[in-house]
Amino acid sequence: MRFLIWILFTALAVLVQSQLSSVGDFFSAPLVLVYFFGLKSRQKVSVFEYSGSKVEVSSFLFGAFVGLMEDALSGAIIGPGMLSKGLVGFLSPMVFTDVVFRWTPLWGGITIVVFSLLDGAVTAGSRVFFTGVHLGGMTLIQLFLIRAFVSVPFGIVLKP
Numbered sequence: 001m002r003f004l005i006w007i008l009f010t011a012l013a014v015l016v017q018s019q020l021s022s023v024g025d026f027f028s029a030p031l032v033l034v035y036f037f038g039l040k041s042r043q044k045v046s047v048f049e050y051s052g053s054k055v056e057v058s059s060f061l062f063g064a065f066v067g068l069m070e071d072a073l074s075g076a077i078i079g080p081g082m083l084s085k086g087l088v089g090f091l092s093p094m095v096f097t098d099v100v101f102r103w104t105p106l107w108g109g110i111t112i113v114v115f116s117l118l119d120g121a122v123t124a125g126s127r128v129f130f131t132g133v134h135l136g137g138m139t140l141i142q143l144f145l146i147r148a149f150v151s152v153p154f155g156i157v158l159k160p
Contacts, residue, residue: 013030014070017029026146027147031085032154034092035154059089060089061086063092064089077130079130080126084123088118095111116148117148120147
């Protein structure tokens, strides 16, 4: 049942992202969903350790699935979204393991900014590298920074 709820949220996030083109340029709902899935899938085994690679693999697969849906609806090549969202899905549960960071609203906001910038850089870099399309550098940087800072409230509010 939980799996179906996450699939429903994924479809809803990707549809909202693709249909609202004016908002979609300044906000990445699928990225926030992958980040939230990574935070929620992190499970403690005991006080001192966390479940090993199972959590990271499931978060990576969820992120890659979200990226695949995003790539399929974008009409561009398949792969950049899978790579970037999979990377965010893989890193999300590892960041707040109390070994790297202990979750606080400040670290949540900083982390989602870094993940947004990473997502944009990997997606744009993959498209430039594999398709040879020329993208304007300063316009992309401005778009990535706006997208990152619009996501900050979600990094502050969503906690493990």
